[in-house]
Amino acid sequence: MDLKFKQIQLQYQGYLNTPLLWKTHEVFGLKQLELNKQDHLVFNEMIPDNLRLGKRVERFVTAELEKNKHIHVLLENIQIQNEKLTIGELDCILKRDETPIHLEIIYKFYLYDPNLGSTEIEHWIGPNRNDNLLKKLTKLKNKQLPLLHNIYTKPHLDTLNLKAESIWQRVYFKAQLFIPYHANTIDFRLLNKDCLKGFYIPFSEVEQFATCKFYIPNKIDWLIEVQTQIDWLPYNQFLEKITVLINKKTAPLCWVKFPKGAVQKFFVVWWD
Template structure:
């Protein structure tokens, strides 16, 4: 067996492309809805060798001064590589992308670290049980602060008891009104079922696939502005409707990150393994990551980690109570902090069999 440090989290490098604009952006603003210049895809590119900087290491090098969890999560949303490749013909120009972050935006994040009260006030005191809603609130704060937000979570109803859909974001881009559907997703590659589509990328709780999610976005959500019930709610016609998708993909611990048409070459990635396979984890510092911390690489006080044996005991207890995947992080000491080195899902031993059964039952797309 190859050294786990070389196989769990294939290193990635960050590349971005700058979207063209018709109008000059506001100071510090970045464009989330322009199509980047078309570049030639690179299918079959080999995964990076051991020793190349991981995404987590690159994030910490770029943002060592960000310690507040909400500010780090927002920085990740703005600066992480896209999950889907906006330049791929597979998406027909309907994927939005942030361009390279402007220095003014980086300065704004640094100032927010020093005074996070505006962000904390925008999030409020409620407990966020859904990671997607938490990420939306972070993005709504960013868009509002940069003068781009027209509406967030605007519901469209055909009648009092008939909800047609909801606009995630309506944004101002110069004279245009733009509709953005926003998603933060985490999928595990079931290599046996991957085939030639995205249904082999499965949500950890076996509730959806990347293929099903994108079909819903493309077939229903991005056409919402065309519904008659939406017309009275819009200040003007929607010029463009696109999806902005961030997230992490997780690959079997014995495999490298796959190269798939439509998936961004530099995407955030990790590993997945069964509870039995987790016995072979190397010794080190570990954490079990709460769901609301899944976005950015984790940074926690140095006394917050557990040993491998403590981790295994905690995983066994959790899966005895609830047979569901758990995200764990391997941490590295850095001064008074522990910073994420790599991440992955530990899944129940029968997770793969559960996925196969759901496909057979028709509750999970094949």
């Protein structure tokens, strides 16, 4: 199998294996599109190397939806414009059986900061602290989903013979979650504990892993489950590489192989 094709398959499988951030109930009034798991899905497209992670995930979502016999994708990436001014974008309009659905797609990596906020939702933050779960949910609820009912969206719906008020709204929000190394029990009342993929640690504390081996995947490979047949880095080489990233205030996702062979994903963060 071509190496590039194999890498894309690993990304696709990692995406498929990532659970929804919550299930069955609503969070912030937002309902998830819940799909039955399909086995043995293969991604048959080639993807440009420079296609960033978010757009890559959108391709994977489309591929998954198209393999579902109950779903028919009608429109994707719909630019809503007032003359030359772009107001926003709808990710997807589809039909599930006979029900039209407006779907917004989100894939995130969040770290649990017990010192941030006071609620379960407020504790989850992006690796570089420049985004957070509360901000994303607020944007979905107040900006992205209401766009369906905007006057400038109507012409797109007209082409499908659909009216905004007859369209259900759902999100497809997947996430990988990371908690502090050796953290006490984390509260999972709203969110899906199955999204836990590893831990994070401040750069100042990585020395405790001096006997481990490491790998630093490219960002598009953050989706991938930890692989064992790779060129693991010894601690001194790993430290050299992440020092450069940390000095740029970038928190890398890494893989660690412990002396007894256990492997795990983790973030090294520049903040304490």
